[in-house]
Amino acid sequence: MRSKGAAATLIGLATIGASFSGIHAQQMLLLAQETAVSESLTVWDGVFTQKQADRGKELYTTHCSECHLGTLMGSDMTPPLVGGDFLSNWTGSTLGDLFERIRKTMPINKPGSVPRDAIPDILAYVLSVNKFPVGETELTHDAQLLRKIRIEATKPDQSNKTNRRDKSE
Ligand code: HEC
Numbered sequence: 001m002r003s004k005g006a007a008a009t010l011i012g013l014a015t016i017g018a019s020f021s022g023i024h025a026q027q028m029l030l031l032a033q034e035t036a037v038s039e040s041l042t043v044w045d046g047v048f049t050q051k052q053a054d055r056g057k058e059l060y061t062t063h064c065s066e067c068h069l070g071t072l073m074g075s076d077m078t079p080p081l082v083g084g085d086f087l088s089n090w091t092g093s094t095l096g097d098l099f100e101r102i103r104k105t106m107p108i109n110k111p112g113s114v115p116r117d118a119i120p121d122i123l124a125y126v127l128s129v130n131k132f133p134v135g136e137t138e139l140t141h142d143a144q145l146l147r148k149i150r151i152e153a154t155k156p157d158q159s160n161k162t163n164r165r166d167k168s169e
Contacts, residue, residue: 042150043095046135048124053134056125059118063107072129082129087153095123095139096147117141 041047061070064081068074072082080086090098102119105111114122120139128134140146 040150040156041148042152042156043127043132044152044155045149046133047095047137047149048120048127048132048134048139049137050128050134052121052124052138053128054125056121056123056128059114059122060125063114063118064122067108072126081126084153087130087151090151091153093151094147095149095151096143098151099123099143099146120146 067078068081069078072080074080079089099119102114102122103112103116107113120141124139127139
């Protein structure tokens with residue numbers, strides 16, 4: 001009978017479909033995990049190099065230290081770019097946000113006068129003075145990628161990812 005055959009085929013397809021979707025679901029899960037990892041990149045992950053921070057220091061001296069001072073501590077009307085107050089202003093934001101803030105508004109007396117490509121180097125220097133760890137790759141000039149790096153005042157707790165309970169009682 002045709003209809004019976006069709007039903008069997010349907011069941012068969014459904015079974016194949018189910019096992020395929022099982023594999024699919026697993027791949028999706030892996031993908032989701034990978035995305036979660038890349039989205040949880042923070043300034044603690046070694047996102048700039050020492051060399052870049054050194055370049056940034058010179059640029060900072062040229063464009064920024066007049067007001068924010070060589071110590072980055074600022075003065076009177078100029079806020080610091082280092083320390084607790086600065087970090088609590090920016091924690092939870094991204095390097096993309098900080099990049100845009102600098103690009104659009106700094107130096108306050110001459111916004112836009114710093115070449116766009118110089119800003120990641122200045123950011124690297126600011127991060128290094130704030131004692132964030134250096135890494136192997138330079139901070140990108142790609143604003144889209146900068147938006148994926150979160151500023152966190154304190155190191156995110158990695159315990160649920162890496163710590164295994166191997167204490168024996
Ligand atoms: C002529 C003085 C002057 C110069 C030069 C200057 N700034 Fe500023 N900056 C200020 C003042 C004043 C403020 C506070 C007012 C404001 O937020 O717009 C400020 C605020 C900031 C903030 C916000 C701080 C916070 O906690 O939110 C950042 C970041 C910053 N400056 C970075 C820079 C960088 C990087 C440079 C160099 C490219 C620079 N500034 C050059 C005067 C200056």
